[in-house]
Amino acid sequence: MADTTHDNPQTRRIAEFVSSLQYEQIPEEVIRRIKLLILDSAGCALYAASLPWSRILQDSLAAVDTSKGSRVWGTNQQLSAPHAVLVNGSQVQGFELDDVHRQGVLHVGAVVLPALIAIAEGKPGITGRGFLAAAVAGYEIGPRVGICMGPEHIAQGWHSGATVGVFSSASGAARALGLSADQTVHALGIAGTQASGLMAAQYGAMVKRMHAGRASQSGLYGALFAAKGFTGIINVLESEYGGFCTTLSRSTDRFDKGQLTAGLGQVWQTMGIALKFYSCVASNHTTLDAIRLMQAERPFGAGDVEKVIVHGSQVTMDHVGWKYVPQGLTSAQLNLPYCVATLLLDGDVFVAQFTEDMVADPDRMRIAEKVEVRHDAEITARGSKSRHMVHVEVLLKDGTSLKRTVEAGRGNEKDFASEEEVVAKFMKLSKQAIPEEQAKRLVDFILNLDQQASVGELPDLLAAR
Template sequence: MTAHTSISANPYTRGIAEFVSGLHYEAIPSQVLDRIKLLMLDSLGCALYGADLPWTRIMQKTLGAVDSTARHVVWGTGLKLSSPHAALANGTQVQSFELDDVHRQGVLHVGAVVLPALVAIAEGHRKMDGREFLAAAVAGYEIGPRVGLCMGPEHIAQGWHSGATLGVFSAAAGAARGLGLDAERTVHALGIAGTQSSGLMAAQYGAMVKRMHAGRASQSGLYGALLAEQGFTGIVNVLESEYGGFCSTFSRSHDRYKLDELTAGLGQTWQTMGVALKFYSCVGSNHSTLDAVRNIQAQRPFGEADIEKIVVHGSQVTMDHVGWKYEPQGLTSAQLNLPYCVATWLLDGDCFVDQFTEDKVADPERMRVAEKVQVMHDAEITSKGSKYRHMVRVEVFFKDGARLESTVEAGRGNERNFASQADVVEKFDKLASHVLPQDRVERIRDWMLNLERQADAGELAGLLAGR
């Protein structure tokens, strides 16, 4: 940790704010712009699919009952809410079924926290064109992952849900840039958002509230930007403060976070390019194992009846996050549990939305097969650091005595082997068509892929409105 000479010194919070407020479309490399359009399209597909799930319907109904300023669209529905409630609902929908993006090293679902707040800004708080929207989105996508890199994988290992805690900074950065705040007010937006950080990983064991964490972070970032715009002040050294700052409070000790990561490479190393997509409907930590099983099946086709056991060797985060003994506690726990997801793949040959329904959570066959999957800590993988937190070495032991193994660093769609535009569009179409007619799905897709040409980014919300 860098030593401070003043209790209010804020070189990192200030550095982030200056980058965010000064970021212009023309300064963003073309590959970053191309990538973020696909990332945002993917998040919108996740949100539209999530519009009609039990937990999101509860949230929509509850917020609608207490909201009297309904002007902002809840995506994929006919409901409108105030902008903070719409951000909460839409962020919940993006994260509603373990389908959305993840910055693996920063441990953050970025689209779920940036887009709901930013769309709310464009829809009702400040008119911006597509290029301004893109610049604001990139500002948001760049910041949260850097806070994750600063905190390291121990942040989630000790029990904080990073999407909720880190996410407020991405949301605040995107919303502040969307409002056109100067650096001074962006500092305050970050400081207001940062003090609202919260989210507990125990939510992964079956609670609906896990789905809400991203929405709450997006809402907190929106509040931060809107309040700062009006002159409300926040913690100016929210990231640096040695007492009560984000980093010192959310880490066990001062030597376990790296403040330099907060501003490292701003404007040169683009963390947006570090965001990966999912092609399984489960937590990202499980994807590399599922790909390893597929690799072994390509060498020797097999089903669950052919094997004695499967042993997954992974990082400490993989062990803690997804390697626990499966117990049926709801869809959330099913989608986060590695043995259950491997069992699902072996039985169904897929692990997408149709494989996760309430009637399958306590399916005796899935639970029996899940017992064949062991997850073990591999200290060598852990020692490689956060960049390799999803790396696994998977061994399949067959009943005839054979053994095959496969090592996978990261799942399909990862940042080093990103998905094609065709793959992203196919996933979006499949998800969005659950709630919107095909002609609307195609309009949203074409609008997003040509975002830089749009005169009014606020049109997006209307396109996302459902019945």
């Protein structure tokens, strides 16, 4: 039997990687990618700053927190660092627009960047290259924990962004604070015991938006407390009793600890992160792309469709394939039949398509009834790398049957978006919160982070005047 007190090879290896990672060790392609990912997350947060659930968090915390240490992005408000991190992470995840590591099932920027930028606000002198190294440290670790746990983790009802996200946040924060490997072990152990998040939040609850912010806050706490000598579970990932892997899988074997450190420092999971060009959960994107591709070959709209059949993985079935019932914007953005109906009716599934008066729109409800999601055991058997794969069949009223298979959505890690596409999306979203001139300065600052002597200006550029 393993020593449940001291046996922590994976946690130790992760801590050693995080604490020692230098900018110069990171491949140029990873640096280029992380800058685009940071910019994309910033745009998501700025857009969400004025949304109702974001306002509730901002106002509620301002009522009990008079601190002025950290900026709430897209506003002129400041809060204590932990509260600002909670709000900012919630805003990045605030409208289903942010990045996703498909295999690790994690929205990475939403959990890494809020804690990291809060630390940069309180620790003047962090260089752009130091900031990028800390960001990569965070972006590398969370996805590995997600891959270790596998798609069954979310299928069991855990919201993986909230659970595995704490390890990404703690890693980025620990690197930014310059923690030693020993301290980073404790940061991970403090963050890991705070991991929580229930997927039932997808059925209309505002709290789903808050999961990423809470995970980022937990990672911040882990790093800050460990820096002062507070101790955590040193084998948080390995412990046979009460460890993260065993407890959250309810097993001793339905996870693969080898994935936690597989290729660490050689295979860069940052390159496995995809961007979204639909304002809905990533599990819906492949179906929407399949329909768009079919429409490009043979134009059709909602009035032409008799039935849409989507064959997908078990995760797709559980996550987005349920019968649509209007329960708010969250459920609309996570439900596949609703999003298919929206695409067929409007020709797009972006921010303008999701308003409170649309969630119970009779036309959308009627078209959503025509969408059937079926489990395809062969897709499930392909494993987590293919969890978004779908075979889509559209039956038209004239008897035509159209079919298309899509494995990964637009902006996926294998066919990543161009810089121009990422900047265009950012500019479109950021105008909700900041002037165009400031947005352009923010783009320039982030895309040239490796040239910045200090990142002190970054929080200012994220704030509304």
